[in-house]
Amino acid sequence: MEIAIPKLEMKGITKTFPGVKALSNVSLRLFPGEVHALMGENGAGKSTLIKVLTGVYTKDEGTVTLDGRSVEVSTPLEAQNLGISTVYQEVNLCTNLSVVENIFIGHEIMKKGKIDWKEMNRRAEKLLTELNLDIDVSKTLGSYSVAIQQMVAIVRALNVQAKVLILDEPTSSLDLNEVRKLFSVIRKLKNDGLCIVFISHFLDQIYEITDRLTVLRNGEWIGEYKTESLPRYELISKMIGKEFNNSKSITDNLALTNKGDYETVLAAEQLSKTGKIQPFNLELRKGEIMGLAGLLGSGRSELARLLFGADKADSGTVRIKGKKVYLNSPKQAIANNIAFSSENRKSEGIISDLSIRENMILAVQGRKGWFNYISRKRQEEMVDEYIKLLNINPPNPEQLIKNLSGGNQQKVLLARWLLTNPDLLILDEPTRGIDIGAKAEIQKLMLSLSEEGMSIVFISAELEEILRTCSRISVLRDHKKVSELENREEIKQQDIMKEIAGGVG
Template sequence: MTQTITAPLLQMHGISKAFSGVPALRQARLSIAPGEVHALIGQNGAGKSTLIKILTGAYKRDSGEILFAGEPVHFTTPLQAQKGGISTIYQELNLIPLRSVAENIFLGREPRKYGLIDWFRIHADAAALLDKLGIVADVRMPLNQCNTATQQMVAIARAVSLHARLVIMDEPTSSLDEQEVETLFRVIRQLKADGVSVIFVSHRLDELYAVCDRVTVMRDGQTVAEKSMQDMDKLQLVTTMLGRELASTVAQAAGEEIKPDETRTPVVEIKALKSGVRVNDASMAVYPGEIVGLAGLLGSGRTELARCLFGADRVDQGDILLKGQKRAWQSPSDAIAQGVAYLSEDRKIEGIIPDMSVEENLTLVLLPRLVKLGVVDRKQQQVIVQRFIERLQIKTAGPKQKIRELSGGNQQKVLLARWLCAKIDFLMLDEPTRGIDVGAKAEILTLIRELADDGLGVLMIASELEELTAYAQRVVVLRDGYTVRELSGSQISEDNMMAAMANATAKDNPVAERAP
């Protein structure tokens, strides 16, 4: 009797891609079996999105081979990949909100009768498809009247109707609640039972173990691990993603824990904060003159928490206290008026205004105070700009130079100066050293330390754990939107942070215990 060996549905070998000479993928690989749910994970910049875009024809690979169903493929457009049996469901759904559920499922492929759209068949086929997947929805209802979970299911139903053999799901649970996630998982298991393979991109570790068979881990554009989920525990996943080898798997650090001086009033304190689906129960405090690190995997709620503290996202539950007083920001302008500042992770999109000068970018927040009788006091503006150029050692041809012409590190210094000249008490920094060279990185981190020494309260979000180890007095670890550990003194180590990211729960949170 001959043993039947099932060939992989998808094989990607030696995939390389560079943008302007900078490698994004280096000999990456990915293999998916028929009827398999496969996790694809890695931090920002690991290469996941680039690999998927090469597979689906959005990018052209520089080298490597792709085999799908045993045949070499070279898709040049996402539509070509879709016709070839690969369908992608993006985090931001690419459906048409004002069209009905049924229309979205069969968009561009509407069945016709006598040259006209056969609406009876569209509605009947859509209802049958949703019923097969166990989805309850009115197929005639406009999509924008459905909740997010139903919209996600409609995208899956569309993929199934296209006879997809491989469905790629990019962060499909990012905007779903717990019950909706269970519905999604049930549909994924149904797809698996029907022989459809799924690539599941997510940063929520518990979800990976709940629904995935195997995992591929990427780091720095390379595939660094391919294993069965049951052969890789959470701690191994975290350390593989971050590229750190644990000297010990013990979560508790040796040495005495150093508590913050609770006789002082925190500049900012949050208690049991909840916002949307990303921030579930976060508690922490930042004291004047202190740098508090905020650690967690991508998707843990770090940025969302900072946006809540800046008034950019709505707070559903919990309290924010500024210098001991409860506050409820309605907008970022409210937070700024109270001395709260936020330096976004994406300085090019949410920070600089590229075609404006260094001078204009630096004084943007301060501008209302520089206006007298509707006219900007240019002399005072120039004095302030020159002072901060010298203080922060910003390398520029002059205040009138366009900020887009500066290096990444100097752009970041201008954004720091923007907040410092506004006389703030609390500064949040989201990945302040991302995308800048090593020398500028050291300058930025030294400057942050000096600002804290001058009495500023600083909350620093960083994926580079060694930065938190070197510069933070305390580190708060988030996992799935919950504060799960607070580390201080000798407890602050990369090993302890990774252990908390992998295995700690809300019950391990000492901040919650001492909150009244």
């Protein structure tokens, strides 16, 4: 394979957004007749790279060569004309149109100024039977399952003479049989010499279907590997961490949890939500920091959302300090002294039109209700205290939160919850996308809060961070809590990675 020349090569791709370097010197090589996985956690730069390739974004630097010829892809249409087609996670076809219309939309076959339905039907059937799909092309697309729709989307891509086919999370909404079917289609296309880029968070599928893979992390190119010769845990470590350097465990607060006679703050039993997270048990003692580790989509956020009532559980019970509670809404959770900071800072955290002050007091004021309006003077005292404590910049309470950096926004959100003085604080990726300095401050803050007796559930994609702060670690995989580990000196990132990866390491 290495002897062959790449069909498509992206070299030294750099893309900068205001304030963020999304891609820096990233490369991607695709050979004819291979399935190539693009791996990386959220924010690693996968979708940016794909968008550069398909002409949605314009690259700042770098070259793209197709069939040995340098090409400039500046619009999605140009990408299509070059034979680069994408099938997105959510099928973006028209479900109220027929299968054949969906395949040919924009590329209708014309005869004497009219659409040649006969020829289009014939061609559509031929393309579909080539992929062993026997469906009625005149029926509306919406009458078929998502899997079939996905394959129609692929057929549509093939119809425009695709040379490179990008499948972005194609399996996330498919069941096992549908995945089988999709894979047989992929294998067939591969044998026909197509280059296929496969993006998925399901490791099993990556190992089943892909030949080689490229790993990105934080917008940087980590490496290109043969899938079968890269052990799973090594892949994970390349995606989320540095090397297997000796983990730095925490010291003081570990001793605290080992005593065991501390009050149990949270006890969740058989809590579950269909399709999100399988039944799990979770216990948390006073002043303990529990880490939730797992890949994106493993169910770590889903678990946290159930504990806060952000999503309603289908089954199971939750006890707070021994008392059974019902967490049907965030409001109820807050009334039970639970706080939750979402991983989606922008869409579920900040109220962008409001000031630092208003954002900070929101949860406290929400618990007090309308008429117990905190006086302006008291508000300012509270806000000033936390601006100083968390070192928020700019230290102006009336500054709109949308004008703050990500790290400072995160601190304001932390302050919002700390002001409610919770017993249990759930932090979902509080350090994602913020600079190192702010990251360290937030970690330090968590440790001092736990010393004061606050229990914390901490979700992070960075194992190093979890090992530094958490006394226990729950590992999640495929919507299931698979294990729980005590954080001790001998625990290595490697061990956790093996748990996260599952299967044979």
